[in-house]
Amino acid sequence: MLNATTSFSQALLIHVDFKDLRQSEDLEEFKLLAESAGLSICEIVRSSRKAPNAKYFIGTGKLEEVKSLLANETISLIIFNHNLSPAQARNLEAVLDCRVIDRTELILDIFAQRAKSFEGMLQVELAQLKHLATRLVHGWTHLERQKGGIGLRGPGETQLESDRRLIKKRIATIDKRLEKVEQQRQQNRRSRKNKAIPCVALIGYTNAGKSTLFNRLTRSETYVADQLFATLDPTLRRCYIPGKSEIIMIDTVGFIRHLPPTLIKAFKATLEETLQADLLIQVIDGHDPKRHEHKEEVMSILKDLGADDLPMLQVYNKLDLMPDEIPHIHRDENGKPLKLRLSSKTGSGIDLLYQALGELLNFPDHHSDVAEY
Ligand SMILES: Nc1nc2c(ncn2[C@@H]2O[C@H](COP(=O)(O)OP(=O)(O)OP(=O)(O)O)[C@@H](O)[C@H]2O)c(=O)[nH]1
Numbered sequence: 124m125l126n127a128t129t130s131f132s133q134a135l136l137i138h139v140d141f142k143d144l145r146q147s148e149d150l151e152e153f154k155l156l157a158e159s160a161g162l163s164i165c166e167i168v169r170s171s172r173k174a175p176n177a178k179y180f181i182g183t184g185k186l187e188e189v190k191s192l193l194a195n196e197t198i199s200l201i202i203f204n205h206n207l208s209p210a211q212a213r214n215l216e217a218v219l220d221c222r223v224i225d226r227t228e229l230i231l232d233i234f235a236q237r238a239k240s241f242e243g244m245l246q247v248e249l250a251q252l253k254h255l256a257t258r259l260v261h262g263w264t265h266l267e268r269q270k271g272g273i274g275l276r277g278p279g280e281t282q283l284e285s286d287r288r289l290i291k292k293r294i295a296t297i298d299k300r301l302e303k304v305e306q307q308r309q310q311n312r313r314s315r316k317n318k319a320i321p322c323v324a325l326i327g328y329t330n331a332g333k334s335t336l337f338n339r340l341t342r343s344e345t346y347v348a349d350q351l352f353a354t355l356d357p358t359l360r361r362c363y364i365p366g367k368s369e370i371i372m373i374d375t376v377g378f379i380r381h382l383p384p385t386l387i388k389a390f391k392a393t394l395e396e397t398l399q400a401d402l403l404i405q406v407i408d409g410h411d412p413k414r415h416e417h418k419e420e421v422m423s424i425l426k427d428l429g430a431d432d433l434p435m436l437q438v439y440n441k442l443d444l445m446p447d448e449i450p451h452i453h454r455d456e457n458g459k460p461l462k463l464r465l466s467s468k469t470g471s472g473i474d475l476l477y478q479a480l481g482e483l484l485n486f487p488d489h490h491s492d493v494a495e496y
């Protein structure tokens with residue numbers, strides 16, 4: 124697998140604010156992403172623009188600033204908090220003489236470091252290759268245009284063509300392997316459906332606390348960390364709702380603003396697991412000032428996946444950080460649980476979550492179960 128960001132690389136981050144807020148990214152999140160990739164942040168260069176510069180993304184003044192920082196510090200990697208066009212990335216590397224990666228590549232790199240399952244590793248490699256392929260295709264057509272047609276192909280071009288062929292071949296191999304894994308997954312899903320055990324999937328923005336809640340509910344020890352994309356592979360466990368019945372809980376990869384489309388596509392198979400769930404629990408970091416934006420981002424990704432009409436319970440997590448709030452179920456006009464406040468860390472409010480799950484999954488009441496024994 125490709126790895127752009129080797130551990131402890133000294134990185135220079137470039138963050139551009141745009142007038143149009145929809146185009147803007149979050150600087151704090153960018154820093155956390157770089158740290159989650161194991162990088163140490165050496166410098167941050169900020170700029171604000173109306174629109175990206177076509178050639179270098181940033182303006183020539185900023186480019187000079189970056190150049191002088193490179194001359195004075197040991198920086199081995201430059202990262203943009205935006206996606207660069209293939210031409211911009213090439214121009215920047217040529218003029219700065221330093222490795223330049225963009226937001227998509229940074230996220231892909233974190234995924235590459237985290238992937239543990241066979242399927243996860245294949246999916247990340249597929250996304251990386253597809254990202255690489257777009258760059259090569261652009262480079263190739265660009266060269267082709269310059270050279271002007273048949274009989275004039277130079278050695279560089281031939282190299283690009285054979286690289287493209289190799290990438291295509293590898294993509295086809297991975298596709299085939301993933302297909303097999305997917306068949307296995309469907310088989311497992313069918314047998315679960317036959318047993319009629321309800322499935323509940325935890326979804327939400329990265330770092331919201333999904334795995335912490337998962338561990339509490341299933342008494343397991345899935346990796347939890349104050350890092351973005353701590354979880355990559357979906358994890359399934361059985362879990363008992365006290366006094367009621369058994370369910371299957373699924374912990375999933377976190378979502379992020381402007382998730383690279385190549386990644387969404389690559390993880391579609393995994394996320395389809397989520398689409399088969401009987402209920403989604405959207406975990407929201409109730410303490411995060413950006414929680415509303417994050418919630419909207421999650422909803423828009425769900426919509427893209429065709430999962431926005433699944434029944435959903437919103438769980439506002441990290442209640443322990445909000446001393447004025449108490450665990451509470453918020454219901455809709457029909458009395459159906461809609462939102463819930465709790466703390467996965469301390470466990471306060473978990474009893475309310477069990478209650479809400481029992482109601483939403485239409486489990487018979489606790490007492491009728493007990494009476495049978
Ligand atoms: N104070 C507090 N911290 C919490 C709570 N739940 C989770 N955390 C912390 O939030 C951070 C992220 O938790 P995770 O459970 O890894 O979050 P996640 O949603 O699974 O994150 P990804 O797998 O990266 O998408 C960790 O440092 C947790 O200890 C909570 O209820 N209260």
Ligand SMILES: [Mg+2]
Nearest residue numbers: 333334353354
């Ligand atoms: Mg997690």
